[in-house]
Amino acid sequence: MIQTRELTKQYGRFTAVDGVNLNIAAGEIYGFLGPNGAGKTSTIMMLLGVVKPTRGEISLFGERYSPGRLDLRRRIGVVPEKHPLGMWTWMTAAEYLQTFADLFGLKNAGPRIDHLLERVGLAEVRNKRFSEFSRGMLQKLSIVRALLHDPDILFLDEPISGLDPFGVKQIRDLILEENRDGRTIFISSHILSEMEKICHRVAIIFGGRLMAEDAMKSLLSTLAKDREIHVDLESIPEGLTERIKGLPFVLEATQTENKLLVKVPKSGDYRKELSKHLIDQNLVPLSIQEKSLSLEEAFVTITQENIDLFARIGGKA
Numbered sequence: 257m258i259q260t261r262e263l264t265k266q267y268g269r270f271t272a273v274d275g276v277n278l279n280i281a282a283g284e285i286y287g288f289l290g291p292n293g294a295g296k297t298s299t300i301m302m303l304l305g306v307v308k309p310t311r312g313e314i315s316l317f318g319e320r321y322s323p324g325r326l327d328l329r330r331r332i333g334v335v336p337e338k339h340p341l342g343m344w345t346w347m348t349a350a351e352y353l354q355t356f357a358d359l360f361g362l363k364n365a366g367p368r369i370d371h372l373l374e375r376v377g378l379a380e381v382r383n384k385r386f387s388e389f390s391r392g393m394l395q396k397l398s399i400v401r402a403l404l405h406d407p408d409i410l411f412l413d414e415p416i417s418g419l420d421p422f423g424v425k426q427i428r429d430l431i432l433e434e435n436r437d438g439r440t441i442f443i444s445s446h447i448l449s450e451m452e453k454i455c456h457r458v459a460i461i462f463g464g465r466l467m468a469e470d471a472m473k474s475l476l477s478t479l480a481k482d483r484e485i486h487v488d489l490e491s492i493p494e495g496l497t498e499r500i501k502g503l504p505f506v507l508e509a510t511q512t513e514n515k516l517l518v519k520v521p522k523s524g525d526y527r528k529e530l531s532k533h534l535i536d537q538n539l540v541p542l543s544i545q546e547k548s549l550s551l552e553e554a555f556v557t558i559t560q561e562n563i564d565l566f567a568r569i570g571g572k573a
Contacts, residue, residue, distance in 0.1 A: 263312035272298040274464035287455035295464040333407035345387035360405040391418035487516040488542040
């Protein structure tokens with residue numbers, strides 16, 4: 257659905273995007289991550305045809321893409337980070353959406369508008385001027401507008417920005433539902449806990465370069481340096497933590513109240529051995545679980561490693 261080859265964007269001597277290769281399949285929820293200034297926005301603007309690449313190629317739906325390909329552009333829906341009010345502030349939400357339905361040549365769009373407003377919890381304010389909407393309401397309205405023409409690819413830039421927890425869940429459920437219906441979704445967000453819940457694959461860009469890209473589970477597994485086992489006990493006898501540290505497979509052990517935190521090599525699953533050691537000491541674990549590396553931790557690991565690298569070479573890539 258989306259493919260780039262050596263996609264590059266330079267602004268004078270500054271390289272914002274440096275040879276990025278993407279290959280996003282139909283039906284994927286693809287997360288695009290990076291700190292501020294990493295090249296996310298420039299990449300997205302090139303994919304949307306708003307900014308022309310300095311070099312490289314973009315293909316959408318298996319066809320070479322350029323801003324003049326209106327037939328391809330109309331198959332895209334876009335939700336920007338901030339909803340542009342533009343010249344429509346005097347309109348109600350329903351009038352605003354009908355205007356875009358007319359621009360897309362949609363016939364009898366009323367029922368679809370009503371359905372989408374209902375799905376995001378805006379049905380009751382359909383006749384309210386959207387200049388009076390909160391930021392969260394504007395974000396929901398922007399998502400409805402992007403879905404009006406039933407696009408094949410949906411680009412989302414910070415789609416849950418400004419939403420309360422209930423609104424976040426509404427949009428998360430909507431994204432998953434749209435994906436189940438076959439829609440390909442490209443999403444950029446700083447809220448990594450949400451990205452971890454919904455993305456099939458993620459890419460991390462830093463300094464304009466693609467630093468990592470993989471299925472969520474594989475990426476987290478690859479970046480984890482060790483395994484961390486959490487053991488809940490009714491109480492922790494004096495000296496237990498030190499004895500645990502002495503086990504041949506234990507890298508580190510600490511305790512917090514009645515919980516043991518034990519780090520072991522990522523090469524093996526040592527929960528059975530650890531449980532046996534505790535039972536031999538007449539201690540019965542209430543629970544024993546492995547804590548997985550989170551997307552946030554993986555993100556910090558990758559970006560920090562590159563920050564350190566840039567520092568060592570004097571800021572030159």
